[in-house]
Amino acid sequence: MSDRDRQSSIPRSLLRRGLNEVPLSLVITDPRQDDNPIVYVNRAFTELTGYEASAIIGRNCRFLQGEDTEPSMVQELRESIDAERQVTVDLTNYRADGEAFCNRLMITPLKDENGTVTHFLGVQTLWEKQSAERATLQRIDDALRQMQHDVGNHLSTIVAITRLEAYQGAESDQKADLIADRMEAISLVYEMRSAAIGQLEEIPLSAYLTQLIASRVREEPSEDVELRIDTGDVCYDPTTVGRIGLAVGEMLRVASEGKRTIGAWVDGSTVRIEISDSGEISDWPEDKSLSGRIAADLARRIGGEVSQNASQEGRVLSLNLPVTLA
Numbered sequence: 549m550s551d552r553d554r555q556s557s558i559p560r561s562l563l564r565r566g567l568n569e570v571p572l573s574l575v576i577t578d579p580r581q582d583d584n585p586i587v588y589v590n591r592a593f594t595e596l597t598g599y600e601a602s603a604i605i606g607r608n609c610r611f612l613q614g615e616d617t618e619p620s621m622v623q624e625l626r627e628s629i630d631a632e633r634q635v636t637v638d639l640t641n642y643r644a645d646g647e648a649f650c651n652r653l654m655i656t657p658l659k660d661e662n663g664t665v666t667h668f669l670g671v672q673t674l675w676e677k678q679s680a681e682r683a684t685l686q687r688i689d690d691a692l693r694q695m696q697h698d699v700g701n702h703l704s705t706i707v708a709i710t711r712l713e714a715y716q717g718a719e720s721d722q723k724a725d726l727i728a729d730r731m732e733a734i735s736l737v738y739e740m741r742s743a744a745i746g747q748l749e750e751i752p753l754s755a756y757l758t759q760l761i762a763s764r765v766r767e768e769p770s771e772d773v774e775l776r777i778d779t780g781d782v783c784y785d786p787t788t789v790g791r792i793g794l795a796v797g798e799m800l801r802v803a804s805e806g807k808r809t810i811g812a813w814v815d816g817s818t819v820r821i822e823i824s825d826s827g828e829i830s831d832w833p834e835d836k837s838l839s840g841r842i843a844a845d846l847a848r849r850i851g852g853e854v855s856q857n858a859s860q861e862g863r864v865l866s867l868n869l870p871v872t873l874a
């Protein structure tokens with residue numbers, strides 16, 4: 549006797565009573581009827597939801613949904629049911645008395661001997677214990693998705709710069725150094741973000757610049773570098789901060805003679821970042837040098853500009869950008 553034959557010999561009434569006693573909430577729907585209505589619910593379902601079987605037989609299960617039900621989960625359900633795929637989702641449902649609960653819902657298509665789906669089985673589990681943890685996981689998931697997006701933006705900027713350099717035939721040792729510096733500017737953005745899971749949207753500029761510059765000038769004697777970074781509570785999104793870091797990196801490379809002063813502050817609606825050294829004034833960034841083009845292009849992308857002016861001690865390279873980006 550095959551397994552199927554053995555199963556089909558179980559009396560229907562026994563099967564029904566058995567399903568009713570299962571301590572798991574179950575529903576069976578019939579997709580051959582209009583709007584895939586419920587044809588069976590067991591006792592655990594009525595206990596979980598507070599609805600009487602007679603009130604819900606013939607209805608689609610979506611009556612359990614409400615205001616805070618996650619549309620993305622409903623869409624996943626719809627697509628999986630349409631494709632006759634097994635699916636598990638966690639979604640917000642409502643009991644008959646209006647109380648919300650987290651439902652871990654597993655749906656399985658049931659096929660007849662010809663492989664045709666004749667019914668769907670749904671198992672509902674109360675997922676209350678997990679909801680705090682779930683919220684944290686969801687936050688991390690969102691953060692990772694956002695990071696994936698930012699990594700794409702940053703890498704494409706670096707790749708564009710590197711291509712330009714390869715085209716201009718920079719020495720390969722020098723190229724490796726340049727790329728390493730740029731990667732450092734970008735990886736710092738990610739370090740700061742992962743230290744602050746939960747408040748990932750914005751990165752404080754002061755903290756970022758202080759760390760970036762410290763890592764770039766760490767081999768210089770401290771009397772040769774003066775830092776005056778205070779941009780208050782100005783924050784930018786990670787893509788913008790990465791671009792500022794790359795532009796400042798180019799400025800640091802150019803202004804590298806004698807004692808340097810590196811300042812950043814807010815002046816009305818403008819953030820000013822200045823690096824002064826004792827070098828002679830040049831045509832940078834208009835001199836068609838690669839670093840001038842890169843810095844000017846990065847500044848333009850964030851609505852700012854780079855420039856160079858003479859000072860008493862030598863020269864000042866400036867990056868000005870709006871406090872609030874368009």
Ligand SMILES: Cc1cc2nc3c(=O)[nH]c(=O)nc-3n(C[C@H](O)[C@H](O)[C@H](O)COP(=O)(O)O)c2cc1C
Nearest residue numbers: 577608609610612613622625626655668669670672
């Ligand atoms: C067997 C089965 C059980 C289901 N159980 C639930 C449930 O407990 N809670 C819920 O919100 N949706 C449940 N659904 C999903 C809805 O019935 C519906 O398929 C979903 O809302 C997507 O379709 P819609 O966009 O037409 O509403 C179940 C579906 C099936 C087939």
